[in-house]
Amino acid sequence: xxxDPGLGPMVLKTNGxxxxxxxxxxxxxxxxxxxxxxxxxxxxxGLGYCTFNGLAIxxxxxxxxxxxxxxxxxxxxxxxxxxxxxxxxxxxxxQQDVSVDDFDSYASSxxxxxxxxxxxxxxxxxVRARLQWADxxxxxxxxxxxxxxxxxxxxxxxxxxxxxxRKMLAEREDIVFDxxxxxxxxxxx
Numbered sequence: 001x002x003x004d005p006g007l008g009p010m011v012l013k014t015n016g017x018x019x020x021x022x023x024x025x026x027x028x029x030x031x032x033x034x035x036x037x038x039x040x041x042x043x044x045x046g047l048g049y050c051t052f053n054g055l056a057i058x059x060x061x062x063x064x065x066x067x068x069x070x071x072x073x074x075x076x077x078x079x080x081x082x083x084x085x086x087x088x089x090x091x092x093x094x095q096q097d098v099s100v101d102d103f104d105s106y107a108s109s110x111x112x113x114x115x116x117x118x119x120x121x122x123x124x125x126x127v128r129a130r131l132q133w134a135d136x137x138x139x140x141x142x143x144x145x146x147x148x149x150x151x152x153x154x155x156x157x158x159x160x161x162x163x164x165x166r167k168m169l170a171e172r173e174d175i176v177f178d179x180x181x182x183x184x185x186x187x188x189x
Contacts, residue, residue: 014038018055030187042085087111096130143188
């Protein structure tokens, strides 16, 4: 991004929105932010239109506010390599990343996991599998930060996968929100 005087306030507001949503969700159970451009940014640089990583900022703020563990569920079309880098040293932050485009891919670890989907018919099953993994790992998550990207949509010019329809994305939202609701898990999306 080229620097201009409006960029600084915009960055503060988008990342502040993610931070505020995370902290609000800890108190109220559910909160949202229209922030985007978060999960590619790293310690040393921004990447892929992401200036700073509001997901990592919000997760660390939630821990500082008393959360025992935070799950970052990243369902953007692209991989969240910046988030993976920024949370690798914090054992109380876990990331499940289901992507359809290789941009910003990274090697998985026990806590930070990337799953690539090449066939749209497998997309919702992979989302369900990541949530089942979160259940099975036995971590007492206090907050789910849900990066609810719409760009996996087949009509997206930037990373979409043929066969992922609006109906599938709506079903994905139902799956994720129902999963959090059934576990009484606070969520910021």
